[in-house]
Amino acid sequence: MYEELKDEGFAVITVAIDRSAADARPWIELATPSHPSLIDTEHLLPDLYGIINVPTVIWIDEDGRIARPNDVSFGSNKLKVMTGIDSEAHLKRLRAWVRGDGPAMTPSEVRAHQELPTAEEQEARAEFTLAWWLSQEGHAGDAERHFVRAGELAPHDLTIRRGSMPIRGLNPMGFAFLKLALKSALKRKSLYLYRPLKDSA
Amino acid sequence: MSATLTLLHDGRADEIPVVNLSRPTIAEGALESMLGWELQPEGLCRGTMCVPVDQEALVREDGLDLRILADALQRPLVTDEGHAVAALGASHHDRGDVLASLEAPDFTLPDLEGNLHSLSDHRGKKVLLVAYASW
Numbered sequence: 001m002y003e004e005l006k007d008e009g010f011a012v013i014t015v016a017i018d019r020s021a022a023d024a025r026p027w028i029e030l031a032t033p034s035h036p037s038l039i040d041t042e043h044l045l046p047d048l049y050g051i052i053n054v055p056t057v058i059w060i061d062e063d064g065r066i067a068r069p070n071d072v073s074f075g076s077n078k079l080k081v082m083t084g085i086d087s088e089a090h091l092k093r094l095r096a097w098v099r100g101d102g103p104a105m106t107p108s109e110v111r112a113h114q115e116l117p118t119a120e121e122q123e124a125r126a127e128f129t130l131a132w133w134l135s136q137e138g139h140a141g142d143a144e145r146h147f148v149r150a151g152e153l154a155p156h157d158l159t160i161r162r163g164s165m166p167i168r169g170l171n172p173m174g175f176a177f178l179k180l181a182l183k184s185a186l187k188r189k190s191l192y193l194y195r196p197l198k199d200s201a
Numbered sequence: 202m203s204a205t206l207t208l209l210h211d212g213r214a215d216e217i218p219v220v221n222l223s224r225p226t227i228a229e230g231a232l233e234s235m236l237g238w239e240l241q242p243e244g245l246c247r248g249t250m251c252v253p254v255d256q257e258a259l260v261r262e263d264g265l266d267l268r269i270l271a272d273a274l275q276r277p278l279v280t281d282e283g284h285a286v287a288a289l290g291a292s293h294h295d296r297g298d299v300l301a302s303l304e305a306p307d308f309t310l311p312d313l314e315g316n317l318h319s320l321s322d323h324r325g326k327k328v329l330l331v332a333y334a335s336w
């Protein structure tokens with residue numbers, strides 16, 4: 001994707017919302033990237049951009065303005081059967097935008113598709129910050145209370161609920177996650193795993 | 202009797218002396234140096250913007266009441282008294298206002314080798330920003 005468009009004034013920045021470089025390295029090296037691959041152990045990007053799950057993709061134009069807000073794309077359709085997300089559609093739109101063959105959204109469309117952070121989400125992020133600090137200081141038991149509280153405040157925020165699992169000794173692909181995914185399937189309206197923009201469907 | 206509170210805020214950890222861990226306060230000087238606000242007769246001010254605050258409740262003998270301050274700034278304050286640590290998060294109004302302005306918030310993060318990169322390094326290019334994880 002990037003190789004194909006690198007001469008056209010286009011840059012890809014990947015940010016791993018992970019607890020350490022060691023966690024993200026296999027993913028970064030798998031992609032053999034020629035673009036900045038960054039690590040965000042403190043969840044700065046979720047805080048600044050209101051990101052509640054991965055993968056999240058955001059388009060930013062030449063003037064540093066948001067041209068398409070938080071959307072879901074996996075970069076390929078390998079996981080489509082599992083996720084129901086058509087990533088090829090996103091790539092097609094992206095190519096057209098980068099080449100100037102197709103528009104991004106208008107500012108009012110971007111606004112209409114944005115979900116701005118709530119007070120509860122920001123409090124959940126503060127609880128996560130506290131829990132992560134306690135965990136790094138070796139206070140796993142007390143960290144756990146704050147991870148739990150963060151999850152109660154923002155049950156739909158998977159960067160907190162699933163992202164904290166490796167720190168808490170839970171398997172993010174295991175039973176704890178399956179329980180979360182099942183609940184999400186049952187309560188489709190209040191909690192769901194992926195939230196693609198409506199024009200991505 | 203005094204103690205030290207670790208205050209996690211704005212991506213930093215500051216140690217501040219407090220008298221009472223269950224009612225932490227910060228010095229008026231720290232309000233400006235740490236958080237960028239000043240106490241004025243009209244309230245808490247940053248540049249030309251002021252927000253109202255109950256000054257009687259805010260100003261205590263040992264400093265400015267952190268809880269009252271956080272509420273006035275609409276920033277979440279969560280604490281773990283046992284470990285003398287608190288996290289002061291960002292206001293959802295502040296975060297929401299920036300996003301609604303459509304200005305992409307700048308950030309600086311390290312790559313695997315520890316080199317720092319900023320979004321603003323790429324001004325003049327179209328950028329695809331991808332957040333992903335191994336979990």
